[in-house]
Amino acid sequence: MKRSFKGTKLAMTVLVRQHRVQAVVWLVSLVGASAAAAAAFEGLSQTGIELLGIAAVMQNPAMVAMLGPAYPVERYTLAAQFANEMLLFTAIAAAVMNILLVSSFTRHDEEEGRLELIRSLPVGRFAYLAAGSLIVTLIDVLLAVMTGLSLGFLGLDGMDWNSSLLYGALIASTGWLFGALTAVLSQIFETTRGVTIGSFAVMLFFYLIRSIGDVLNETLSYFSPLGWTVRANVFDQNHWQPVFILVGIALLLFCLAFFWNRNRDLCAGLLSDRKGKRQASSFLLSPLGLTLRLEKGSLLAWGTGTILMAASFGAVMNELETYLTETTFIQAFLGGEGEQMTSQFIELLFAILSVFTAVPAVMVLLKLKKEEKRGYLDNVYSRTVSRSRQLSIRLFVAWMASNLIQLLMVLSYWGTAQSLMEQPISFSKTVSAGLAYLPAIWVLIGLTALLVGAMPKGTVLVWAYIGFVFADVYLGELLKFPEWVRSFSAFYFVPAAYSDTLSWLPLIVLTVAAFLLAGLGDVGYRKRDILPD
Amino acid sequence: MSVIKVQQVTKMFGDFKALDDISLSVEAGEIFGFIGPNGAGKSTTIRTMLGLLKPTFGQIQLFEKDAWKDAVTIHQRLAYVPGDVNLWPNLTGGETIDLLLSMQDIKPSAKKEALIKRFDLDPTKKARSYSKGNRQKVALIAAFASDADLFILDEPTAGLDPLMERVFQEILLELKKEGKTILLSSHLLAEVEKVCDRVAIIRQGKIIEKGSLEEMRHLTRMKLIVETREPLTDLPEWEGVHDSKRSENTWTFYLDAIHLDTVMRKLSSRGILKLESTPPSLEDLFLRHYDPVQASDEEV
Numbered sequence A: 001m002k003r004s005f006k007g008t009k010l011a012m013t014v015l016v017r018q019h020r021v022q023a024v025v026w027l028v029s030l031v032g033a034s035a036a037a038a039a040a041f042e043g044l045s046q047t048g049i050e051l052l053g054i055a056a057v058m059q060n061p062a063m064v065a066m067l068g069p070a071y072p073v074e075r076y077t078l079a080a081q082f083a084n085e086m087l088l089f090t091a092i093a094a095a096v097m098n099i100l101l102v103s104s105f106t107r108h109d110e111e112e113g114r115l116e117l118i119r120s121l122p123v124g125r126f127a128y129l130a131a132g133s134l135i136v137t138l139i140d141v142l143l144a145v146m147t148g149l150s151l152g153f154l155g156l157d158g159m160d161w162n163s164s165l166l167y168g169a170l171i172a173s174t175g176w177l178f179g180a181l182t183a184v185l186s187q188i189f190e191t192t193r194g195v196t197i198g199s200f201a202v203m204l205f206f207y208l209i210r211s212i213g214d215v216l217n218e219t220l221s222y223f224s225p226l227g228w229t230v231r232a233n234v235f236d237q238n239h240w241q242p243v244f245i246l247v248g249i250a251l252l253l254f255c256l257a258f259f260w261n262r263n264r265d266l267c268a269g270l271l272s273d274r275k276g277k278r279q280a281s282s283f284l285l286s287p288l289g290l291t292l293r294l295e296k297g298s299l300l301a302w303g304t305g306t307i308l309m310a311a312s313f314g315a316v317m318n319e320l321e322t323y324l325t326e327t328t329f330i331q332a333f334l335g336g337e338g339e340q341m342t343s344q345f346i347e348l349l350f351a352i353l354s355v356f357t358a359v360p361a362v363m364v365l366l367k368l369k370k371e372e373k374r375g376y377l378d379n380v381y382s383r384t385v386s387r388s389r390q391l392s393i394r395l396f397v398a399w400m401a402s403n404l405i406q407l408l409m410v411l412s413y414w415g416t417a418q419s420l421m422e423q424p425i426s427f428s429k430t431v432s433a434g435l436a437y438l439p440a441i442w443v444l445i446g447l448t449a450l451l452v453g454a455m456p457k458g459t460v461l462v463w464a465y466i467g468f469v470f471a472d473v474y475l476g477e478l479l480k481f482p483e484w485v486r487s488f489s490a491f492y493f494v495p496a497a498y499s500d501t502l503s504w505l506p507l508i509v510l511t512v513a514a515f516l517l518a519g520l521g522d523v524g525y526r527k528r529d530i531l532p533d
Numbered sequence B: 001m002s003v004i005k006v007q008q009v010t011k012m013f014g015d016f017k018a019l020d021d022i023s024l025s026v027e028a029g030e031i032f033g034f035i036g037p038n039g040a041g042k043s044t045t046i047r048t049m050l051g052l053l054k055p056t057f058g059q060i061q062l063f064e065k066d067a068w069k070d071a072v073t074i075h076q077r078l079a080y081v082p083g084d085v086n087l088w089p090n091l092t093g094g095e096t097i098d099l100l101l102s103m104q105d106i107k108p109s110a111k112k113e114a115l116i117k118r119f120d121l122d123p124t125k126k127a128r129s130y131s132k133g134n135r136q137k138v139a140l141i142a143a144f145a146s147d148a149d150l151f152i153l154d155e156p157t158a159g160l161d162p163l164m165e166r167v168f169q170e171i172l173l174e175l176k177k178e179g180k181t182i183l184l185s186s187h188l189l190a191e192v193e194k195v196c197d198r199v200a201i202i203r204q205g206k207i208i209e210k211g212s213l214e215e216m217r218h219l220t221r222m223k224l225i226v227e228t229r230e231p232l233t234d235l236p237e238w239e240g241v242h243d244s245k246r247s248e249n250t251w252t253f254y255l256d257a258i259h260l261d262t263v264m265r266k267l268s269s270r271g272i273l274k275l276e277s278t279p280p281s282l283e284d285l286f287l288r289h290y291d292p293v294q295a296s297d298e299e300v
């Protein structure tokens, strides 16, 4: 048994060397985001009444579905508000980090043939998996401690050392659990893409279970790890049990990963390949065929996820309606503006879901660079295919996919809301509020084209930008980001089309900007070297 | 007509000069060998010819068109096989071949089926599960099934077994008979010797030798073993003689081919008892050029 782990240290060195930048960037951004948000909350200097208003808004079922159970109004401190707004999404971000890191530590290195070299050395069969697991564990421990310490030092009203450390531990243990899940899935799927899509799908599933459970039936939430995360009641009751449960399950999952790892061949999964076609179909040979064939898996997966989320939030709208009519206190507080609460929620929801719509479209374009690095494009550009053509095919697929996903997302939201609510929401308003985000999504696509075309070394910047857009959408208003900062986000210019009449000018400007960016990308792409790794 | 014309091309990667003022031309209908040690710049030259890289200085013309600007037009008449074939992992070999051909607007033909048989490839497997040699076969079939006039092959046989290598060489000679032009970069000297008409040697980004194989042989040294009646005390000083070693009356030495005539006259005047010679091989020549120590001796 001990021999199976021989060489774990060597494998750790190899992994750290390869991925240290990635890991440090993640760690710094996650800790930095929590600390910066906490500092910004402190700077808000809200009056007690304002805080009470926010507490009341958080009680509404739509918000509960999005962010988890609300804190009791009578104990709503600044720290409680912080946890309410930040905990779940930060934990999800930590889960995304864990999923991406673990999949690149395990299946990705195996798929690329790097593991083969390591395994040819006098190194045990478990060494690589053990090294990867140890490194993410280390990263998560650092994440817990650094987040806890930075919150402890900031010490918002309602934060003490115990609760700050609990907050850090919750984020990290949730992330770690999804890291463990990814380690299991990377034994099952043969490709990195399969592993990450599978892990994200499970995460979405748990998120939706928790949403529904938190609004309708608490028992359901206990079947989701994200349900435990938000039930620690950090900064109020401070339960540590959820952390222990999350860590325990993660440990079990890691054991399962090792068990399955033991019984399989290098590069194989537990699910294996079938024989394929002898000849290419005419679909594959059509101009769009190859790109669609290569991208359909991730487009379908992301599209379905986004649409499902929209549908479940649509379903919650009816609870929101009931809540608003019943709670006269809230009505009184909001000055009878229940309508406004609904429209604010819809606009926030669409902004968030629009970021999700943009992600698969951006990935379609980033794949062009990945294909270049892997040397697939040598096969293409040594034939009668121009670079502009290849880039424009990808742009077209990304553009069409984002339009289609966004449309379906809006329709599924409206459809479920419509079928459950007594006073249905307006179809035309809902659709225009959703589609108003399209030009901003196109800007993200254009920006990606620019980076892939003219600055291939900097393509990771598009993720940083999307992260910024998301932060601005989610917190920009609440934390009163300065105007000039917000104006860097394409989404900031999207007109509020649900509560207001749609103004066309910003949409036209965004569309023009998207075309310009893509055009510049094309110019750059035609001028530069095509270089595999 | 020169099918490929490389004129004073330099390629920089940042500060690193990968190609240093390279010139060469490949004529229509010939098989041109391109050889040199690892990292010499063969693949870089070829990728520049394909318009994948932009020359920092200089010009490359294929079919009298600019390799960078007119890449797409040129590629209608060209087929390329890289040494390290990377394929979309989730397409089968058969699908990949059809796809690559369609990128040159070629419909799958009987020629393709014949080549699949000849190379003994199972086209129903996913590229992910192919061995290196089988991935290579996919690229070779896609290239040979096209109607190209120019074939650019960058170490195309690196993963093939000897049987398949023979099939490959046969096909090259068939293509030559049809009047096609071939640029073959290779480390297999026997292969180059068998099929190529002319070769160029590149080292550290510079072309250090080019010409027909016959011309090259003149530049080579042969190994001689002689025994003479009269002692040959001054042999090491003779022009063209290298690395001479003596045991009693027998000398072993290397001789530049161009000095063969004068040295033979001198030897016979001393009364030859025994004479053995090993003919010059390309390998000797290449080893001399590849090895930085020996090669720098040469330049002094």
Ligand SMILES: Nc1ncnc2c1ncn2[C@@H]1O[C@H](COP(=O)(O)OP(=O)(O)OP(=O)(O)O)[C@@H](O)[C@H]1O
Residues within 6 Å of the ligand: A531, B013, B016, B018, B036, B037, B038, B039, B040, B041, B042, B043, B044, B045
């Ligand atoms: N993108 C790049 N950036 C920097 N240096 C590069 C790059 N690509 C190639 N080089 C360098 O240029 C030189 C020539 O490389 P090239 O691949 O052309 O060699 P080669 O003759 O094909 O070698 P081999 O026989 O091993 O295939 C090498 O020293 C290599 O390290």
Ligand SMILES: [Mg+2]
Residues within 6 Å of the ligand: B042, B043, B044, B083, B154
């Ligand atoms: Mg090479």
